[in-house]
Amino acid sequence: xxxxxxxxxxxxxxxxxxxxxxxxxxxxxxxxxxxxxxxxxxxxxxxxxxxxxxxxxxxxxxxxxxxxxxxxxxxxxxxxxxxxxxxxxxxxxxxxxxxxxxxxxxxxxxxxxxxxxxxxxxxxxxxxxxxxxxxxxxxxxxxxxxxxxxxxxxxxxxxxxxxxxxxxxxxxxxxxxxxxxxxxxxxxxxxxxxxxxxxxxxxxxxxxxxxxxxxxxxxxxxxxxxxxxxxxxxxxxxxxxxx
Amino acid sequence: xxxxxxxxxxxxxxxxxxxxxxxxxxxxxxxxxxxxxxxxxxxxxxxxxxxxxxxxxxxxxxxxxxxxxxxxxxxxxxxxxxxxxxxxxxxxxxxxxxxxxxxxxxxxxxxxxxxxxxxxxxxxxxxxxxxxxxxxxxxxxxxxxxxxxxxxxxxxxxxxxxxxxxxxxxxxxxxxxxxxxxxxxxxxxxxxxxxxxxxxxxxxxxxxxxxxxxxxxxxxxxxxxxxxxxxxxxxxxxxxxxxxxxxxxxxxxxxxxxxxxxxxxxxxxxxxxxxxxxxxxxxxxxxxxxxxxxxxxxxxxxxxxxxxx
Numbered sequence: 305x306x307x308x309x310x311x312x313x314x315x316x317x318x319x320x321x322x323x324x325x326x327x328x329x330x331x332x333x334x335x336x337x338x339x340x341x342x343x344x345x346x347x348x349x350x351x352x353x354x355x356x357x358x359x360x361x362x363x364x365x366x367x368x369x370x371x372x373x374x375x376x377x378x379x380x381x382x383x384x385x386x387x388x389x390x391x392x393x394x395x396x397x398x399x400x401x402x403x404x405x406x407x408x409x410x411x412x413x414x415x416x417x418x419x420x421x422x423x424x425x426x427x428x429x430x431x432x433x434x435x436x437x438x439x440x441x442x443x444x445x446x447x448x449x450x451x452x453x454x455x456x457x458x459x460x461x462x463x464x465x466x467x468x469x470x471x472x473x474x475x476x477x478x479x480x481x482x483x484x485x486x487x488x489x490x491x492x493x494x495x496x497x498x499x500x501x502x503x504x505x506x507x508x509x510x511x512x513x514x515x516x517x518x519x520x521x522x523x524x525x526x527x528x529x530x531x532x533x534x535x536x537x538x539x540x541x542x543x544x545x546x547x
Numbered sequence: 548x549x550x551x552x553x554x555x556x557x558x559x560x561x562x563x564x565x566x567x568x569x570x571x572x573x574x575x576x577x578x579x580x581x582x583x584x585x586x587x588x589x590x591x592x593x594x595x596x597x598x599x600x601x602x603x604x605x606x607x608x609x610x611x612x613x614x615x616x617x618x619x620x621x622x623x624x625x626x627x628x629x630x631x632x633x634x635x636x637x638x639x640x641x642x643x644x645x646x647x648x649x650x651x652x653x654x655x656x657x658x659x660x661x662x663x664x665x666x667x668x669x670x671x672x673x674x675x676x677x678x679x680x681x682x683x684x685x686x687x688x689x690x691x692x693x694x695x696x697x698x699x700x701x702x703x704x705x706x707x708x709x710x711x712x713x714x715x716x717x718x719x720x721x722x723x724x725x726x727x728x729x730x731x732x733x734x735x736x737x738x739x740x741x742x743x744x745x746x747x748x749x750x751x752x753x754x755x756x757x758x759x760x761x762x763x764x765x766x767x768x769x770x771x772x773x774x775x776x777x778x779x780x781x782x783x784x785x786x787x788x789x790x791x792x793x794x795x796x797x798x799x800x801x802x803x804x805x806x807x808x809x810x811x812x813x814x815x816x817x818x819x820x821x822x823x824x825x826x827x828x829x830x831x832x833x834x835x836x837x838x839x840x841x842x843x844x845x846x847x848x849x850x851x852x853x854x855x856x
Contacts, residue, residue: 310647321635386631390690393595394648395620545598547558 315408372475375458376468383466439516449526456533548728553603564752576724578743579732586752587732624696630687634676661689680707776832
């Protein structure tokens with residue numbers, strides 16, 4: 305257990321000296337800032353109260369592209385530089401390594417998420433009586449769940465390759481697949497459509513948490529996905545030993 | 548401390564090690580000597596529980612590397628050939644991290660101790676990415692020593708060091724070897740001769756010879772070697788030398804230069820001298836040649852089947 309903490313804290317600290325991490329954070333805040341500004345401007349112009357969650361929908365999309373960039377180096381870099389040989393010959397279980405990396409990636413992503421809190425704070429200050437707190441809190445919780453699963457998938461993909469770029473596109477590919485997986489539902493029917501719409505990654509967020517509803521089915525979805533990805537990641541690390 | 552039985556490892560269709568068996572007891576410094584690609588690194592990776600063997604068993608410090616992998620890893624110190632380090636960490640940060648990961652008791656003192664031992668005090672705050680190869684090697688060694696391992700496995704530990712550092716490291720290994728087991732690999736023959744109490748010559752995944760450096764030399768110098776040099780053309784010299792009693796083989800080494808092998812124990816030099824002079828050849832050089840570890844190494848690793856004499 306302690307090993308997990310040791311690995312996670314090292315990764316967390318490494319992010320703050322990593323140019324990619326700063327680039328991703330900058331991209332997210334820059335784009336959100338522009339969107340926030342234009343939303344605010346529109347609401348002032350047209351005399352309506354600004355939506356407290358206006359930044360969250362674009363944030364989800366930005367994280368879709370940003371999280372894989374944050375996670376891509378987690379294990380791929382170790383494989384590439386050969387330090388994986390040190391980690392795998394240390395008295396650390398493969399699962400501890402994967403979970404530690406996941407926590408490290410999560411912690412940095414949550415720092416970014418926490419940073420976006422500034423927008424609702426601003427909105428709350430300039431509107432009266434303030435923005436609707438309920439949906440806001442549930443949205444952030446939903447976002448946290450999404451990040452949890454995204455990072456887990458990212459760690460799994462990072463374990464698979466020695467090249468971070470390959471890890472990036474694999475993670476993005478899986479996430480995009482889950483994002484659009486319910487699109488064929490229009491054409492399908494019956495069990496197929498139920499299954500596909502359940503698998504919809506963004507659906508679990510937008511349909512409920514975003515709207516202010518915390519549904520246990522969504523929690524189960526994201527937690528299961530996280531557990532599955534971490535399990536697969538551990539197996540991949542184990543399998544790479546056999547090569 | 549190390550018991551390897553019938554170890555075999557396939558990388559796809561390629562057999563990297565083939566039925567390797569050897570032992571190393573506590574306090575022994577054992578050397579793996581072999582050309583590149585012989586299987587040294589693969590064997591070490593199996594012993595450090597980095598990868599499992601395809602067949603066979605290996606036990607380190609009394610634990611099986613596959614079944615009790617975690618126990619093995621707690622008791623070893625390992626320096627891989629590539630000396631992998633984190634360039635964006637400082638020496639101090641890196642050693643602190645590895646000490647924590649290896650559950651080193653009294654980590655702070657241990658880290659200070661290894662830094663002192665490897666003379667890294669004035670570079671402990673430097674970023675590893677900025678260090679020279681020799682310094683990085685020392686950091687890697689420091690890491691391997693952190694948990695005072697029962698078994699120390701070093702893959703080419705003196706590569707990249709300057710002569711002064713090489714001497715230091717060899718002395719260090721000798722010192723550690725007194726109460727820890729050390730397995731090191733090298734392709735520097737003199738190094739194996741100097742530090743190892745036992746040498747295993749490995750080629751194409753098999754052990755082709757195993758013994759102390761001295762005994763290897765005497766065992767394989769079953770023949771006497773005599774260097775002969777005659778002046779001038781010496782066209783008939785080879786034939787003449789072959790006819791001398793006791794001579795088992797003659798090899799030409801250059802114009803007028805010959806290497807003569809005789810059965811062990813025979814003193815053939817007077818007969819050779821007489822034979823050459825009788826045939827009007829001028830003898831310029833005539834002396835015995837010891838067989839060096841290098842000759843043994845080249846001899847054993849050159850042959851296809853790789854079996855020792």
